[in-house]
Every structure is written in structure tokens, then in C-alpha cells.
Amino acid sequence: MQGFIDHARTFRRRAAQDGHTLRHLAEGQSPQALFITCSDSRIIPSAVTGAKPGDLFEMRTAGNIVPPHRPSAPSAEAATIEYAVEVLGVADIVVCGHSHCGAVGAVVRGEDLTGLPSVRDWLADGTALTTGGEASHDLATPVQRHVLDQLEKLHTHPSVARRVREGRLGLHGWFYEVHTGAVLTHRPDSDVFLPL
Numbered sequence: 138m139q140g141f142i143d144h145a146r147t148f149r150r151r152a153a154q155d156g157h158t159l160r161h162l163a164e165g166q167s168p169q170a171l172f173i174t175c176s177d178s179r180i181i182p183s184a185v186t187g188a189k190p191g192d193l194f195e196m197r198t199a200g201n202i203v204p205p206h207r208p209s210a211p212s213a214e215a216a217t218i219e220y221a222v223e224v225l226g227v228a229d230i231v232v233c234g235h236s237h238c239g240a241v242g243a244v245v246r247g248e249d250l251t252g253l254p255s256v257r258d259w260l261a262d263g264t265a266l267t268t269g270g271e272a273s274h275d276l277a278t279p280v281q282r283h284v285l286d287q288l289e290k291l292h293t294h295p296s297v298a299r300r301v302r303e304g305r306l307g308l309h310g311w312f313y314e315v316h317t318g319a320v321l322t323h324r325p326d327s328d329v330f331l332p333l
């Protein structure tokens with residue numbers, strides 16, 4: 138932790154030295170995209186995309202799960218999506234799954250989550266994956282299926298459905314390999330994930 142504290146203490150000075158002006162961020166934000174990915178520490182969206190402060194609105198959840206829209210059940214995720222679309226007017230939403238995902242792996246491998254009831258219930262509610270089937274080491278196939286499932290659920294959010302219908306919002310499914318840095322994207326025409 139000390140390293141993080143030291144870095145944070147000197148960030149302002151280094152940002153100034155690097156010539157990054159943060160001053161304009163006081164005027165507001167106008168991010169280009171909402172980037173939804175797993176909380177996994179191996180994914181750094183700004184490093185992958187080159188996004189600078191103000192470019193990317195992020196939502197991170199365990200297993201990059203997007204809960205379906207439930208009007209009677211407020212959620213941080215629904216609020217984040219609605220704000221990004223309605224207020225910030227992002228032009229694109231990326232759902233980025235990743236290789237070696239602990240959440241997807243737990244479901245596919247049928248791990249005992251008795252001691253992690255919050256994780257167990259979140260995964261049970263948020264993924265259509267079932268135990269068994271293909272479970273290669275990097276979990277590419279189930280993670281990619283899982284990403285497409287989350288894209289489907291994005292459509293249940295009224296703001297997303299409307300903007301997609303109007304042609305003002307693009308949805309993208311990405312798969313990131315934590316061990317190589319490769320990024321694949323879902324090609325709807327061929328229904329496969331290919332390198333960007």
C-alpha cells in the first residue's frame with residue numbers, strides 16, 4: 138500500500154511535468170464510451186485503450202456482469218448505465234471479458250461457493266453459464282459466450298434499447314487476454330471473436 142500512497146502524493150507534480158493538463162476536467166466530462174469489465178486487477182482499461190482522463194466511463198463488476206433492468210430494484214449498475222447513456226451520451230458501450238476469469242471459472246468448474254454467499258448469488262443471477270462443458274485453461278469459449286449474454290442484457294435497459302434503435306449507440310463485445318495483451322472483438326456477421 139505504501140507504494141500507492143507515495144505515488145498518489147507525487148502524482149500532481151508528475152502530471153504537471155508530463156504536460157498533462159487536468160485543469161480542463163473541472164469543466165465536466167464527455168467520455169467517448171462506457172467500458173464495462175471485470176474487477177480483475179489484471180485489466181487496466183486505460184492502458185489497453187489509450188484512454189486519457191475524461192475519455193472512458195468505467196463500470197467494473199465481478200465477472201463483468203450486467204444485471205438486467207429491474208425497475209423495482211435499484212442497482213449501481215443500472216444507474217451507471219443510465220447516466221452514461223442519458224446524461225453523458227456515450228456513443229459506444231464495450232463489454233470486455235477476459236481470459237482466466239475467476240468468476241466465469243467458478244461457474245464453469247462448479248466451485249463450491251458456500252463460503253462466499255454474495256459471490257455465489259451474484260454469479261447465479263448474472264450468468265447463463267452452467268457447470269461443465271468446455272473449460273480450457275484460459276476459459277476463452279465460456280467467457281466469450283458470457284460477454285454476449287451481458288450484451289443481450291444491456292438491451293433490457295430502456296436507455297440502451299432506445300439509443301441502439303435510433304442508431305446512436307454501438308455495442309461491442311471484447312475479449313482480453315491477460316497473459317498476452319491481445320484484444321479480440323465479436324464480429325456479429327460471423328458470430329466469432331477475432332483480433333481487433
Ligand SMILES: [Zn+2]
Pocket residue numbers: 175176177199200201235237238239240241
Ligand atoms: Zn474476471
